[in-house]
Amino acid sequence: MDFESYSSFWNQQASTDEGALAAVDGSASEEIVRLTGGWTADQVRLALALDGRQRVLELGCGVGRIGRELAGDCRSWVGTDISANMLEVARERLADLDNVSFQPLHRTSLDMFESASFDRVYTVAVLCHMDKEDLFLYLQELRRLLNEDGIAYLETWNLAHPMGWKRWQFEVNNWKRSDQSQRKNVARNQFCTPDEFELYVREAGFQVVRSWADSPWIQVIAVPAGAGSQVAAQQERIDPVSQRIAYSRQWGELFGQLLDVIYGLRAPGDLLAALDQMPAHEEVALYRAYLVALWRQGQAHWGALPPEVEAEVSG
Template identity: 30%
Template structure:
């Protein structure tokens, strides 16, 4: 079994077929149901970082393009990044009718080969739960690097400080013995943790909000002086 931080092999194993990949990123094997799950994510992005038709978007941990497929029709460009080559292949097949959208394979620990100051929005949704804390912060730093001045960043995770988030944590605590936990098991965050990542990386106007199971965090890259 790969280590938890070996995101590439972990998610390649979970994405050997499109149906398996759909299940692990969207909780369903059905294409139409998968598309429907993106609606909520789009609404969250609208309410936090905003969505403009002139925006170049990047998604960290794009999976099969669950959100990217919905975004591609309303933004200038969408680039999805994922450590799993299998996920990237599934995503590009789902996005083949969108000339402004593509998914690329990355290392799992950075956003190479994306260029500095090249995008307007970077976001990551339903991904930080699968990352170690150091890698969460590393991706926040990478988002800062590739955003244009004034660009926006969004991330979320399950919140351990809400009632439903705590119930989720307890369920996972009780469901697996320590040496039997799967490498992709979800780990929670707090609003304070995400705030620290964004502020330490240099984002300004950092905000968080909790909604049921989740905590959202977002901020802005300072404009050039």
């Protein structure tokens, strides 16, 4: 694996369709990518108040996991990515949508787009895969592309949440075991505290409207600095739907339990049994489907899926 440049890393990840799906949400399953994409798209749609009239740009769209579910609520949707291979898969997955287009990136710049040419911009699970200099440069570019009435939705890993910290420890231990004469993987997961992330957002020229940090992710809704009354109006709009945008505490807990399985601290069957005991809830259903997809991929390591679960997913 070539860890030296963002594009070579992500192109290798996306050298097969299955690899590309695995790289965006870990599932390697079209069905689960549709499911998690639908979940994230619901958050983004509300955060950005999409009603079909907006020109929307996603930074780091991957296979179009979110864009596929969101394009119907946009006038136009543009997916950008550093990986040409990811965009190939996205093009295939979104081939039936006529208001989408794709733009490969070659460096930390969006200079192929004119200033103020978008009404909405967003990025999910991308700023956490780069050095802070690149994160900040992209925030500045997103600000430049946004028109004065525009809204941005921005997200990264939250170091200050216990599950964010736990996830970062994985990176620390990985580095401890690595050949340290080599450069670190440029695309490794990187983390911010909420204060730090908001500082970058503000210094890039935004005003933060709302932010949430009660989960392993920091989620920020921002508008151009100086947008004045727009901030109060946006806050009023967002407050009633806040719980549908922000990841819940339960989401963070479920994520932590899934990490235990991924780190080998807990058997997948044990978590599956625990999920089956929990009160029925959308988040539990999503994590259950996700766990089953991961287990299905990892049967060589974790053992076979219970036959009734295999029958459930294959039938």
